[in-house]
Amino acid sequence: MAVVFKRPEALRDAAFHYCPGCTHGVAHRLIAECIDELGIAERTVGVCPVGCSVFAYNYFDIDMYEAAHGRAPAVATGAKRVHPGNIVFTYQGDGDLASIGAAEIVHAAARGEKITVIFINNAIYGMTGGQMAPTTLVGQKTTTSPFGRDPERCGFPIRISEMLSTLDGAAYIERASLHDVPNIIKAKKAIKKAFETQIAAKGFSLVELLSACPTNWGLSPVEAVRWLKENMIPQYPLGVFKEVG
Amino acid sequence: MAKVLMKGNEAIAEAAVRAGCRFFFGYPITPQNQIPEYMSKRLPEVGGTFLQSESEIAAINMVYGAAGAGARVMTSSSSPGISLKQEGISYIACAQLPCVIVNMVRSGPGLGGILPTQGDYFQAVKGGGHGDYRLVVYAPCSVQEAADCVMRAFDVADMYRIPVMILGDGNIGQMMEPVEFREPEKRELPPKSWAATGHAKGEKKSLINSLYIEIEEMNAVMNEFKEKYRRIKENETRYEEFMTDDAEICIVAYGTTARVAKSAIMKARKENGIRAGLIRPVTLWPFPEDAIAKAAEKCGAFLVAEMNLGQMVEDVRLAVNGKRPVRFIGATGGQIHTPAMITDELKRIEEEI
Numbered sequence: 001m002a003v004v005f006k007r008p009e010a011l012r013d014a015a016f017h018y019c020p021g022c023t024h025g026v027a028h029r030l031i032a033e034c035i036d037e038l039g040i041a042e043r044t045v046g047v048c049p050v051g052c053s054v055f056a057y058n059y060f061d062i063d064m065y066e067a068a069h070g071r072a073p074a075v076a077t078g079a080k081r082v083h084p085g086n087i088v089f090t091y092q093g094d095g096d097l098a099s100i101g102a103a104e105i106v107h108a109a110a111r112g113e114k115i116t117v118i119f120i121n122n123a124i125y126g127m128t129g130g131q132m133a134p135t136t137l138v139g140q141k142t143t144t145s146p147f148g149r150d151p152e153r154c155g156f157p158i159r160i161s162e163m164l165s166t167l168d169g170a171a172y173i174e175r176a177s178l179h180d181v182p183n184i185i186k187a188k189k190a191i192k193k194a195f196e197t198q199i200a201a202k203g204f205s206l207v208e209l210l211s212a213c214p215t216n217w218g219l220s221p222v223e224a225v226r227w228l229k230e231n232m233i234p235q236y237p238l239g240v241f242k243e244v245g
Numbered sequence: 246m247a248k249v250l251m252k253g254n255e256a257i258a259e260a261a262v263r264a265g266c267r268f269f270f271g272y273p274i275t276p277q278n279q280i281p282e283y284m285s286k287r288l289p290e291v292g293g294t295f296l297q298s299e300s301e302i303a304a305i306n307m308v309y310g311a312a313g314a315g316a317r318v319m320t321s322s323s324s325p326g327i328s329l330k331q332e333g334i335s336y337i338a339c340a341q342l343p344c345v346i347v348n349m350v351r352s353g354p355g356l357g358g359i360l361p362t363q364g365d366y367f368q369a370v371k372g373g374g375h376g377d378y379r380l381v382v383y384a385p386c387s388v389q390e391a392a393d394c395v396m397r398a399f400d401v402a403d404m405y406r407i408p409v410m411i412l413g414d415g416n417i418g419q420m421m422e423p424v425e426f427r428e429p430e431k432r433e434l435p436p437k438s439w440a441a442t443g444h445a446k447g448e449k450k451s452l453i454n455s456l457y458i459e460i461e462e463m464n465a466v467m468n469e470f471k472e473k474y475r476r477i478k479e480n481e482t483r484y485e486e487f488m489t490d491d492a493e494i495c496i497v498a499y500g501t502t503a504r505v506a507k508s509a510i511m512k513a514r515k516e517n518g519i520r521a522g523l524i525r526p527v528t529l530w531p532f533p534e535d536a537i538a539k540a541a542e543k544c545g546a547f548l549v550a551e552m553n554l555g556q557m558v559e560d561v562r563l564a565v566n567g568k569r570p571v572r573f574i575g576a577t578g579g580q581i582h583t584p585a586m587i588t589d590e591l592k593r594i595e596e597e598i
Contacts, residue, residue: 009446041445041446042443042444042445042446042448043443044443045314045441045442045443047310054456055456057452057454061446061450062443062444062450063441063442063443063444063450063451063452064441064450064451064452064453064454065309065310065313065441065452065453065454066340066452066453066454066455066456067306067309067336068306068309068332068333068336071302071303071306071309071333074298074302074303074304074306074307074309074310075306075307075309075310075313076310077296077303077307077310078268078270078306078307078308078309078310078311078312078313078314078318079310079311079313079314079441080310081268081294081296081307081310081311082268082294082310082311082314082315082316083314083442083443086442086443103299103300103302103303104299104302104303104306106299107298107299107303
């Protein structure tokens with residue numbers, strides 16, 4: 001019997017701890033499929049800092065680092081500089097990357113560090129229970145913005161892909177979404193392109209993935225992807241923001 | 246090899262290169278800038294990598310990445326910068342990554358000043374970052390000893406998978422002295438099979454980790470640390486004894502202060518007939534508590550001299566365990582004791598005891 005669908009080899013046979021309807025599992029699978037298809041598993045090293053995905057080392061069947069909150073780009077820099085032939089990626093949430101780790105991501109991009117960043121933007125802190133993130137939408141209710149994010153007091157959401165694309169060291173930056181199948185297919189192409197950018201040593205690459213957090217958004221999985229499509233995409237338009245030939 | 250005249254900071258950098266350090270990540274701060282400056286020029290000559298990071302926080306996390314990849318790696322900073330590195334040092338300690346961290350201590354707290362003090366003793370030997378861990382801490386008192394300690398530090402770090410700190414001060418870093426780069430004693434170092442270098446399908450994968458969410462897992466790691474720290478105490482404690490054989494008063498001092506203490510001892514013996522001696526810890530952790538406890542059996546009193554308000558004195562009191570009086574003489578703000586300050590204190594102790 002022909003096998004038409006199976007677990008990617010770069011993923012272990014382990015059940016995800018993620019909530020029902022969370023798109024971390026989809027993102028993990030896409031990364032693993034790209035690692036398999038590019039044949040780079042034995043030279044790929046992942047760095048997962050604090051956040052829901054800190055346990056990603058339980059799922060990826062490759063060498064991994066757990067890292068301090070926000071510091072994955074610095075850890076990846078150290079790992080990549082020692083073994084330039086390795087493919088090093090970080091997997092960071094919005095609180096991690098756009099708040100506490102803002103300096104590390106900007107400077108890794110500015111240096112043109114030859115690493116790949118998978119940036120999960122779900123507009124909320126997931127692991128700590130739904131607090132306001134730097135990417136939380138204006139008016140969005142969270143446990144620390146119970147009346148909705150008020151820009152007068154809390155400022156505005158940060159568009160990371162647009163911001164980093166202004167840096168000369170960034171070679172490939174795309175924002176994709178995981179809310180439906182056509183977009184998931186596009187997201188995979190973006191991830192593959194980002195890894196290829198690193199393999200070709202062109203510079204820094206980042207894929208921002210708009211992701212659903214039904215648990216902390218207080219929505220069902222179906223409602224959550226609809227909310228993402230209707231509310232997040234207008235704030236965070238999809239597309240390629242930087243591509244160095 | 247012939248001796249060369251070098252600044253302490255430069256000798257530390259050169260010693261690191263000779264010990265096989267090929268990666269350096271750092272951020273500028275006075276009074277240690279000669280270390281990154283030297284490394285930026287020297288490392289490319291030996292195929293190494295120097296990177297000026299965006300912050301001390303980034304630098305220590307780059308160290309985490311490079312050490313986890315199996316490299317010999319170093320960072321350096323001074324007091325306020327070392328505070329910023331503490332989160333990373335705690336992670337490095339828990340992930341059991343070997344590396345060398347240099348702290349050329351300045352005055353403080355806060356931004357303080359750029360003159361030498363010993364105000365970071367507590368931070369260096371009692372943890373600094375969060376959690377239950379230790380660093381091996383070397384406190385050299387000369388340019389030569391700084392070079393020797395750095396070369397040994399890389400071996401000790403690799404041998405025990407532990408971060409090692411070189412605790413100098415602005416004085417040790419800025420003064421020039423003759424130095425000879427000497428190979429440390431040969432050690433059988435374990436292979437870095439744990440490093441995240443990339444592994445093929447079917448091979449055991451490496452995980453550089455400081456997260457242990459289950460009680461049993463975290464407890465197992467802490468037990469491993471307990472045993473490791475016991476072995477380090479047993480094998481790596483280093484100190485110098487100076488004229489302690491017949492000493493009535495035993496001075497305990499390290500680094501810059503120990504140099505002054507030696508002058509004071511010679512002066513007190515010659516001019517005042519006071520038989521003083523010195524125990525100089527070279528490792529502040531592990532602390533030479535046995536040597537001090539032994540001295541407490543025959544010396545009448547102890548005098549601890551530090552360039553701070555009294556930090557190591559607490560460890561001396563623990564080692565002396567109430568058997569003898571332990572007095573303290575501090576110098577702060579960037580002042581260095583004069584030999585006369587110490588001999589005057591020796592005279593007072595001699596009169597009172």
